[in-house]
Amino acid sequence: MGESPDRSRRYVLAGVVGLLGILTAAILLEVLGTILFALTVAYVLVPVQRWLVRRGLSEWIGALAATLLGFVSIVAVFSPILLTLYFRLDEVIGIVEELPAEIPITAFDVTYTVEVADVQRSAIDLLTDAAFSLASALPVLAIKFALFVILLFALVLKGDAAARAAVAPIPHEYRDIAYALGTRARETLYAIYVLQLATSVATFIIGYPLFWALGYDMALTLALIAAILQFVPIIGPSLLVVPIALYHVAAGELLAAVLVGVLGVALVAWFPDIAVRPRLARRSANLPGSLYFVGFTGGLFTLGPIGIVVGPLIVAVFVEAIDLLADEVNGDVDIASLLEADDERDLDATTDGDHSPTDVDSDTETTFEESGSRTAND
Structure with a gap:
């Protein structure tokens, strides 16, 4: 046909x-x-x-x-x-x-x-x-x-x-998938641009007076570098603070090392994440930090600077596709229910394949009675 x-x-x-x-x-x-x-x-x-x-x-x-x-x-x-x-x-x-x-x-x-x-x-x-x-x-x-x-x-x-032109070739029964993937892409880009930018601005605002108070001549430059490093997931401005602290340790300036290490990590690297990000994260994709880091590094090494955005975006859309496939196959059943169902099927298979001693005895007695009754009739 x-x-x-x-x-x-x-x-x-x-x-x-x-x-x-x-x-x-x-x-x-x-x-x-x-x-x-x-x-x-x-x-x-x-x-x-x-x-x-x-x-x-x-x-x-x-x-x-x-x-x-x-x-x-x-x-x-x-x-x-x-x-x-x-x-x-x-x-x-x-x-x-x-x-x-x-x-x-x-x-x-x-x-x-x-x-x-x-x-x-x-x-x-x-x-x-x-x-x-x-x-x-x-x-x-x-x-x-x-x-x-x-x-x-x-x-x-x-x-x-442009959105209508992109969706037009997709059959109607699959447009919910396109919508879900588009929503995840929008939320991920919001997280990359809006959340990261706001967190970087907060890092700069906190970092400049801190580095200036600690006596660094290039306080503005250091605060700027810390703000840029805020785009690096998980480790972020720690890439700047830790080497500075190690430099002071090597120079024998232990007090300066402790001050910049503790205050830098707490106020520059950590505080903007807990002060700014939760207030803006409502519309974000909530992509785990580990996956965001994988997408960030992979995209950067493969595509160059644009990979900083494209890498996490592709990872987020891939995760959304996996979630859609899981929902399509398993519906609303959670992993605990699936495991319980698998255990019950294994138990049923074992019960059907193996006879317990009681079952064996019962089968033997039934066979003996049938044999005795046939002998008596003969």
Whole structure:
């Protein structure tokens, strides 16, 4: 029985779209990261545009205002990083050069010497190469940023149309799955952008006065680095605080090490998570920190900077797909009920396959009585 012409036509169109999508991705490979970044930011800003439209603004003005909000947020996040690398690179390199070439560690009356000279040289080379690469890539970055803003405005303005176009080829009986995956993607992006950004701002606000009070000359830069590291899941600003504390230990400044270690971990690395995140986590995906860390690191190493967003997003959507499959197969039955059902089936199989001594005796007696009655009749 052949397929209907409508279904065959649908498959042919799906194949054409897939091939054209692959060709388009190959042509736009150099700006694919910019496009993905604009897509994810637009996914978060579309609700903002709708909220503005409900308040009386036109769709065009609402999209412009939402795009401006995204533009300002991106500039606020990335400009301090670029300015630090460009204007304060010499100070950062000076701090690295001041690190001792050897760090003695004493344990159980045995002193071990850790050589850090090679790591020190590698860090200086890395910072220098990063600054040089940034300076040479500024024209390209400017073009990509302009592309990002234009694409962001178009996606926010035509977000509903793009969503309808994406959902249209999906059969009606499967659209609930698309909706569930889309909801998880939106919640994950909200967690990455809104929660992480708010937590980073709180980290900077707390970190700057703390580092200044502890007497660090580059308090602003250290607070900025701590805020950026807040995007790294689980460990976060501890990547900054712990090395500073170890530096003071190596220099014999134990009081400074304790102060920056305790106050830095408690106030900079830990307090923003418990003060800010719970108040904004209502609309987040509640992705476990371990899975978020896997997606973060995997995406970063595989896709580069855009992987910081795409990695956790893919992991979250994958987890949602697993949950949908589990609900489809098992319904509302929880794992305890499934285990109990498995135990009961195993017990029934054992009972059916093996006879207890009582069953054997009963069967023997029945056979003996039947044999005796046949003999008497004969």
